[in-house]
Amino acid sequence: xxxxxxxxxxxxxxxxxxxxxxxxxxxxxxxxxxxxxxxxxxxxxxxxxxxxxxxxxxxxxxxxxxxxxxxxxxxxxxxxxxxxxxxxxxxxxxxxxxxxxxxxxxxxxxxxxxxxxxxxxxxxxxxxxxxxxxxx
Numbered sequence: 001x002x003x004x005x006x007x008x009x010x011x012x013x014x015x016x017x018x019x020x021x022x023x024x025x026x027x028x029x030x031x032x033x034x035x036x037x038x039x040x041x042x043x044x045x046x047x048x049x050x051x052x053x054x055x056x057x058x059x060x061x062x063x064x065x066x067x068x069x070x071x072x073x074x075x076x077x078x079x080x081x082x083x084x085x086x087x088x089x090x091x092x093x094x095x096x097x098x099x100x101x102x103x104x105x106x107x108x109x110x111x112x113x114x115x116x117x118x119x120x121x122x123x124x125x126x127x128x129x130x131x132x133x134x135x136x
Contacts, residue, residue, distance in 0.1 A: 001087075002037060005099040006030045007067050008092040010132060012041075012080060013124040022128055027067070028080065029100055031108060037082040040108065040115075045071040053077050055115075057107060065101045067094035074108065079115040083122055085136050092132035 002008060007029050012021040021041070032038030043049070045058055055076040061068045082088070100108070126133050 002030050002033070002090075002092075004030050004033055005102075005105045007042075007094045007097070007099055008039070008088060008132070009094060010092060010125070011128040013121055013128060014080065014118060017124055017128075022124075027072075027094060029074065029105075029108065031079065031105075031112065036084050036119075037086075037088065039080045039082065040074060040076055040112070041078065041080065042068065042072050042074045045073045049073050055111060055113065057104075057111060059104065063097055065104050067097035067099075069096070076108065076112045077115055078118050079112070081117060081119045082125065083119075086122055086125065087134045087136055089132045089134070092129070 007027050009025045010028055011025055013019065014021050027042045028039035029042060030037060031040055053075050057074040057076065059066055059068060059072045059074060061070055
């Protein structure tokens with residue numbers, strides 16, 4: 001079972017199946033795990049990304065804090081929701097470090113204010129991530 005602070009690798013069909021998020025695996029940080037799993041996206045930092053998001057954290061690669069191998073932008077504008085009907089395999093966890101540190105997790109929760117809530121299509125998620133997802 002994936003828990004808060006865990007960082008997973010997934011392809012996400014957002015905004016649709018032909019998007020960049022659906023074609024390339026990105027890291028997602030679990031920020032909630034009640035009725036459904038809630039995740040925020042992280043991706044390699046590029047200066048132009050700052051013009052595309054309103055609320056973010058730029059995090060340096062640091063194995064003591066995070067699993068990122070490069071400077072990373074954590075997008076706090078959106079929370080992706082995954083239904084509890086889907087089981088996320090431990091195989092999806094980042095290999096070099098499976099989570100973020102308490103300090104970074106607290107910073108994420110402090111800065112995330114009113115994100116857009118995006119419920120992800122379960123069938124498309126399963127299709128894109130057959131090794132990492134299954135149904136209950």
